[in-house]
Amino acid sequence: MIRTLWIESFKAFSDDPGRTAPGIRLQPMTVLVGPNGSGKSTILQAIDALGWLSAGTIKEMLDAHHWEYADLAHLRAERAQTALQAEIDLPDAARARWRLTLGSRRSPGVASESIEKAVGDAWRTIIHRTGRDVARYPERAGIGKEKTTLSLPSSWLSTIDLKADRDRFPTLVALAQWARRIRAYYFLDPVALRASSRGTGERYDELGLHGENFASFLGRIKSRPKDFARLIERVRAHYPRLVDIHVRRKSYGWTHLEVTEKWNGEQATFNARQVSDGLLRIIAVAAMHEMREAPSVLLIDEIENGLHPRLLGGLVAMLEELTKTGSTQVIATTHSPITLNYVSSPESVLLVTRGKGGGVRVTPMNETRSFQELREHFELGELWYNAGEERLVPGKKGR
CATH class of the missing domain: 3.40.50.300 (P-loop containing nucleotide triphosphate hydrolases)
Structure with a gap:
């Protein structure tokens, strides 16, 4: 330090x-x-x-x-x-x-x-x-x-x-x-966090400077089930409405983020464009605990x-x-x-x-x-x- x-x-x-x-x-x-x-x-x-x-x-x-x-x-x-x-x-x-x-x-x-x-x-x-x-x-x-x-x-x-x-x-x-x-995130841009991304290599083992490649970053963590489960529990500890985080691989290698939440006893799944800025930032910080380095x-x-x-x-x-x-x-x-x-x-x-x-x-x-x-x-x-x-x-x- x-x-x-x-x-x-x-x-x-x-x-x-x-x-x-x-x-x-x-x-x-x-x-x-x-x-x-x-x-x-x-x-x-x-x-x-x-x-x-x-x-x-x-x-x-x-x-x-x-x-x-x-x-x-x-x-x-x-x-x-x-x-x-x-x-x-x-x-x-x-x-x-x-x-x-x-x-x-x-x-x-x-x-x-x-x-x-x-x-x-x-x-x-x-x-x-x-x-x-x-x-x-x-x-x-x-x-x-x-x-x-x-x-x-x-x-x-x-x-x-x-x-x-x-x-x-x-x-x-x-x-x-x-x-x-040393890693600086001056502004975790919600637009960048919401965007779909394409890629699965080691370069996606961490988040981009403004939150770019968030979906691929989470995808890399999801390939390690214990780490991904720990990420979800870390978010859920502070945001109890979270049910699950989904990383969807779709056509042409694009990766999309979806989140399932529970409201008034009912579950609903939202795509990244519908998820709040605050929840995206909490997930991003929780995911930083699971970087390879x-x-x-x-x-x-x-x-x-x-x-x-x-x-x-x-x-x-x-x-x-x-x-x-x-x-x-x-x-x-x-x-x-x-x-x-x-x-x-x-x-x-x-x-x-x-x-x-x-x-x-x-x-x-x-x-x-x-x-x-x-x-x-x-x-x-x-x-x-x-x-x-x-x-x-x-x-x-x-x-």
Whole structure:
């Protein structure tokens, strides 16, 4: 999981140290709340960018998100470079620190990159890259320092071979595996979730960026009966009207989704066009538990979209359940106080606001002003809604 994240001159985040949020501490389950335009989605996008650049190019990332390179840097940072840095806990108690810097608007591309591994209380550099010059330092005895000159529009991690490099560079392999499994679902589009899809191969073992190939994704899970039964029970636990989920293979290889529900004691089967947005989203999140490879980081924007307030608790519970496997970290945003009421721990809630000069401020909810006194009278969402950002931030724990 990401332990701490630093963002400099990226979208809502300034390059001015006095107006930039210090390292953002993240939990296995982190929920970001705050006003529109405060920078919540920027945090998701920064993590997503690390994932994209670990396996693909800057152009591929820009095309997938319909971004322009000039849109990446902070609006007032004409000449500044964008920097993203994360401290990550990896398997087997390993820890890495990864910093990736992109050039200014006038100098697009990767300007520099460094990767360090924790050795006791110190940090040892294993990748140092400036422009085209790259140095890779040994992790195992008997391996010398390697230097190369290469123009690469992505992270050096995109060159890592997960099998061939495992013995020589175990930290880089673990970091590449982690980064390549970051998955962002900014908007699970009901139109995409409802659409029929065609395909049965391994590429359908997970959901598309906006919910594409949902029917084929469920079809792959259905080929594993125990996993599919577990999916249905997971949805039914929070949506008792569900009777069954049907994945129908029809002509020319097209796969269609249907759902049977019970209303007033009678069963009815609906095709995907007739199923509610909220139920489709619940099924999608429930299905994420059954991916062949669990996401390392799951990013979801505005998780309350399309859901009846009584269903929000179930969605939060399913997301928290994902984190308990130890292999997936969940980072989500919400504008819903009701959603926040269901979050288990105050440490999991970060309040994102704008400070002096419009800089982004990120404050753990349990460190906001008068939190301890207010918490005695309010649930988390009620506290946020009734006190408001102006009262809660700035503040220090216990004040």
